[in-house]
Every structure is written in structure tokens, then in C-alpha cells.
Amino acid sequence: MTRFFAAVLCILAVVAPFLQNKPSMQDVIIAKLDYENELRVKYGAEDSFRGSNFQGYEEEYIDYHHKTEEEETIIYNTPKYYESRPRPNTCANIAGAIVVGYYDRVYDDLIPNFVPGRYIRDIWFYNYQNTVLENTVIDSLYTKMNTDAAGTTQADCLLGLRSHVLSMGRNISYTALGSGTSFNMDGFKQAIADEKPVLIFASGYNLLPLADFNITATQDKLYKSIYNGNHVMVAYGCKIVKYFDVQNNLIRQNTFLKVSTGWNSSSSGYLMLNDRTGILGAQVVGIS
Amino acid sequence: MGRFEKKIQQKLNAEKPQFEKWYGRNREKFAEFDASAAEERKRPAVAVKKRPAFFPQFATICVAVLCILSVCFIPFNGIDRPSDELYGDGEIYSSTLTENEKQSLWVNYPFLENLQNTMDNCSRLIENDKLLAVTFKGELDSIFDYYFIKCEIVFDERYNFLEKNLYINLKSSAIVQNKEIKYEMITKTVEGLFNYLIIVQDGENTMYIDIKSFDETVLDFLNMAFGPKESLKTLVEKV
Numbered sequence: 001m002t003r004f005f006a007a008v009l010c011i012l013a014v015v016a017p018f019l020q021n022k023p024s025m026q027d028v029i030i031a032k033l034d035y036e037n038e039l040r041v042k043y044g045a046e047d048s049f050r051g052s053n054f055q056g057y058e059e060e061y062i063d064y065h066h067k068t069e070e071e072e073t074i075i076y077n078t079p080k081y082y083e084s085r086p087r088p089n090t091c092a093n094i095a096g097a098i099v100v101g102y103y104d105r106v107y108d109d110l111i112p113n114f115v116p117g118r119y120i121r122d123i124w125f126y127n128y129q130n131t132v133l134e135n136t137v138i139d140s141l142y143t144k145m146n147t148d149a150a151g152t153t154q155a156d157c158l159l160g161l162r163s164h165v166l167s168m169g170r171n172i173s174y175t176a177l178g179s180g181t182s183f184n185m186d187g188f189k190q191a192i193a194d195e196k197p198v199l200i201f202a203s204g205y206n207l208l209p210l211a212d213f214n215i216t217a218t219q220d221k222l223y224k225s226i227y228n229g230n231h232v233m234v235a236y237g238c239k240i241v242k243y244f245d246v247q248n249n250l251i252r253q254n255t256f257l258k259v260s261t262g263w264n265s266s267s268s269g270y271l272m273l274n275d276r277t278g279i280l281g282a283q284v285v286g287i288s
Numbered sequence: 289m290g291r292f293e294k295k296i297q298q299k300l301n302a303e304k305p306q307f308e309k310w311y312g313r314n315r316e317k318f319a320e321f322d323a324s325a326a327e328e329r330k331r332p333a334v335a336v337k338k339r340p341a342f343f344p345q346f347a348t349i350c351v352a353v354l355c356i357l358s359v360c361f362i363p364f365n366g367i368d369r370p371s372d373e374l375y376g377d378g379e380i381y382s383s384t385l386t387e388n389e390k391q392s393l394w395v396n397y398p399f400l401e402n403l404q405n406t407m408d409n410c411s412r413l414i415e416n417d418k419l420l421a422v423t424f425k426g427e428l429d430s431i432f433d434y435y436f437i438k439c440e441i442v443f444d445e446r447y448n449f450l451e452k453n454l455y456i457n458l459k460s461s462a463i464v465q466n467k468e469i470k471y472e473m474i475t476k477t478v479e480g481l482f483n484y485l486i487i488v489q490d491g492e493n494t495m496y497i498d499i500k501s502f503d504e505t506v507l508d509f510l511n512m513a514f515g516p517k518e519s520l521k522t523l524v525e526k527v
Binding site (some may be wrong): 036051052053054055057059071073075077082083084085086087089091120125127129133177207208209210211212223225227231237261263264265266269280 | 374375376377378380381383384397405407409411412414417421423425427434436438440442448451453468472474475477478480481483502503521
């Protein structure tokens with residue numbers, strides 16, 4: 001009897017695919033889930049991003065004979081939005097809103113009934129966030145990115161931002177810049193040159209204020225604020241400092257990304273790539 | 289059961305020795321034992337063997353469960369932070385000020401009332417809603433310059449915003465209306481603005497000001513902001 005049932009099942013398994021004429025609604029949903037799972041595997045679904053905790057300060061003095069500084073920044077900067085509700089896990093939503101606010105300067109239909117900024121003496125300045133932005137962008141991203149108490153995964157952040165931008169009638173593209181030691185710095189510089197902001201998914205990092213480092217002509221002082229946890233930020237520039245000794249030998253190179261942090265008070269800073277900072281992912285975001 | 293298996297079973301049963309026959313042959317060897325003695329010897333043997341085996345296992349399980357529970361629940365029970373622990377920006381959220389709160393701050397810092405395009409916030413700890421600082425952002429259009437200003441009035445010095453360390457040992461100082469004010473330019477932004485930090489100690493509270501201007505000097509702003517209230521009114525151009 002058992003052999004009979006096994007044989008019937010085998011026959012059904014072979015014949016079943018030929019009996020299907022068109023995909024059912026269930027098949028379509030499964031296919032969609034497969035696609036999203038594929039993206040989750042591609043972009044990483046294991047690590048949730050939910051902000052970070054301050055661990056303390058570290059001061060470092062660097063002595064040198066001479067140095068070079070290379071700095072590149074998107075001239076329009078980025079907006080400085082932040083969390084206005086007591087939610088500890090919304091860094092991905094805020095980062096997404098910053099990207100949307102940045103492109104709203106070009107495509108003002110991205111955030112209806114919101115003026116993103118204005119020119120003062122020929123320099124572009126972003127307006128502060130208001131309830132329109134909080135209700136229509138940050139809250140929308142909170143839902144579309146599946147943000148919960150654990151935060152937001154990298155895949156959900158990208159999928160949610162894409163969903164929001166598509167719902168506003170615009171297209172979005174991502175270009176991965178790698179992670180960890182394989183972070184593509186040349187690709188990052190190209191993104192800045194193309195005036196495209198970059199979503200940075202960091203895990204444990206050092207952040208420094210946007211200030212000159214030199215305290216004398218031959219000494220720099222770095223004020224590092226140390227954070228742990230996973231945090232999403234928006235990078236809009238970089239700074240590379242090379243230190244040389246008297247024989248013109250390169251003795252050290254520090255690489256920083258200029259980031260919008262998603263915080264109210266410390267809204268921007270230098271993310272120090274070559275010290276403690278872990279990059280779990282980086283995506284150039286283009287909206288058209 | 290098949291026939292072959294039945295045969296094997298019968299053969300095995302046939303070969304099994306009967307206990308009574310075997311006991312009859314060996315009875316004299318067990319003469320020193322009787323049933324009650326055997327019973328007495330059994331009990332302690334059971335007690336000695338089983339209890340030590342059971343209680344250490346039980347205790348180990350209890351300890352393991354307690355350890356897991358304590359690891360799981362301790363972080364969520366809100367253990368008080370040590371008094372020297374610092375709060376970072378990632379742990380706060382910003383809520384807007386009420387009109388009464390604004391009015392009370394304008395009494396002490398009148399120049400705040402003249403800021404345009406303002407954004408004001410209370411910075412509160414997410415975990416217990418504790419007020420750490422008040423932040424005013426805005427612009428000041430004066431006859432001297434156009435200023436982009438961020439003022440932070442900090443009520444709990446354990447709150448550490450990113451630039452806070454830079455305010456220590458600012459190089460320049462000025463005294464305006466008996467207030468000692470320290471300031472220093474920290475950078476020139478990519479837009480070409482001059483970025484100054486200013487620190488003002490006012491009683492127990494400290495005011496941290498981050499200001500960006502088109503011109504290099506900040507002394508005019510200091511005189512306007514912290515000089516007599518009348519001078520501020522005449523110098524600020526209301527748009």
C-alpha cells in the first residue's frame with residue numbers, strides 16, 4: 001500500500017508542472033517574495049540598523065613635517081533632517097528622507113507641499129524639516145522600510161526607499177560600493193563628482209566634527225567620538241589627509257567621509273574610515 | 289509475525305533456563321540472605337545512587353535557567369546609568385518648545401527672539417524623556433552680516449554633542465556686559481562661510497553657539513547678541 005501511494009505521489013510530482021496553465025495569484029506572490037528575498041540576500045538582511053550609542057571620546061595627536069589635504073563635496077550639501085519623535089530605531093528612515101529631500105531640490109514633486117530650500121547670496125541652503133516632511137516622508141519610510149523595534153535591515157531600507165520614490169512617480173537606482181576593506185573609494189569619489197549622495201551602512205565607527213584638524217603648523221589633533229551599533233548615514237563628500245616626514249615619506253593617510261548623521265544637534269561630521277569604522281554596505285542613490 | 293520468525297521465537301524460549309530450577313540447584317549458596325535483609329540493603333543503595341545524580345543535575349539546570357533569564361532581562365529593566373556616563377546624539381530625540389518655554393528663554397537671551405527661519409527643539413533622552421538641552425537654529429539678518437546660528441543651552445553636561453570637545457580652550461575671548469565670552473574660528477566651509485564657535489557661561493547653564501557668516505569677523509555679532517537689548521533692536525534688520 002505504501003509503495004502504491006509513493007508511486008502516485010511521484011507521478012503527480014512529474015505531471016503537475018504540465019497541468020498548470022497560468023500562474024495563480026499565490027504563485028505571483030511567491031515570485032514577488034522570491035525577488036525580494038533575492039534582494040535581501042544581495043543587500044544583506046542579517047544586520048538591522050537602529051542607530052548607535054556613544055561610547056566616549058578619544059584624542060589623537062599626529063606630528064608631521066608637511067601634509068596634503070584633498071577634499072571633495074557635493075556643492076549642494078544635503079538636508080539635515082532628524083528624528084522628532086521618541087523612536088530610537090529610525091536612522092534608516094531619516095537617511096532615506098535626507099536623500100529624498102536632497103533630490104526634492106531638483107524634482108519638487110518628490111515631497112508635495114514642501115519647499116526644500118532657497119538661495120541666499122547665491123548659496124543653496126536647505127530649509128528645516130517640518131510636519132509635512134515628517135508625516136509624508138519619514139513616517140511613510142517607517143512603514144515602507146518595515147522598521148520595527150529591531151530597526152531596519154539594509155535590504156528593507158533600499159526596498160522601502162525605492163517603493164516610496166516609485167510611488168511619487170520617480171525612478172531610483174542604486175550602485176553598490178562594496179563593504180569593509182573592499183569599499184570602493186574611487187567609485188565614491190565619482191558619485192560625489194556626479195552629485196549623488198551615498199547611503200552608508202556603518203557598524204561601529206568614529207565620528208569627528210567638521211573642523212580643521214591642525215593645532216600647530218606641524219601637529220594635528222583629532223577629536224574622535226566613538227560609537228557602537230549599526231547606523232545609517234548619508235555621505236556627501238570626502239577628505240583625504242596625507243602626512244609626510246621631513247624626507248617627504250608618506251607616514252600616514254587618513255580618509256574621512258563627510259556625512260549627514262540624522263541627528264539634530266550634531267547634524268554632520270567626518271566618518272573616519274581607517275579607524276574602527278566598519279562599513280557593512282554603501283549604495284550610491286540616483287533619482288530621476 | 290511470519291512462520292520463520294515464530295520458529296525462532298519458540299527455539300529461543302525453549303533454550304531459556306527456568307529460574308525456579310536454577311534457584312533450586314543453587315539455593316544453599318544464598319542461605320545467608322533472606323528477603324527482609326535484601327530489602328534493607330536495597331533501600332540505601334537506591335537512596336545513595338539516585339539522589340546525588342538527580343540534585344546536581346537539577347541544580348545545574350536551575351543555575352543555567354537563572355543565568356539565561358538574568359542575561360535576557362537585566363538590560364531591559366532600566367538599570368540606572370552611572371553618574372559619569374555620557375549621553376550621545378544617538379540616544380536623544382528632539383521635540384518642539386512650547387511658547388512659554390520660548391518666552392522664558394528670550395528673557396535671558398533676547399537675540400534669540402530676532403532669529404528668522406527658526407527651528408527650536410528640546411533634546412530629550414529617549415529612554416526616560418529627560419531634558420538635556422535646548423537647541424535654537426535660525427538666521428540673523430543684520431546691518432553687519434547674514435548669520436546662520438545654532439545655539440545649544442545645555443542643562444546636563446553629560447550630554448555630548450559631536451562638537452562639544454572643540455569648545456574647550458577656545459583661543460579668543462571678549463567681555464560683553466560683564467559676560468566672559470570665548471570664541472574661535474574652526475573652519476571655512478566649502479560654501480565659503482566662516483564657521484565660529486562661541487561659548488558663554490551663564491550661571492549654571494552653558495550656551496554653545498555655532499555660527500556661520502559671510503564675513504570673517506564675529507565681534508559684531510557678539511556685541512549685538514550680548515550687548516544692551518536696545519542696540520540689538522537697532523542693529524537687526526527685520527525682514
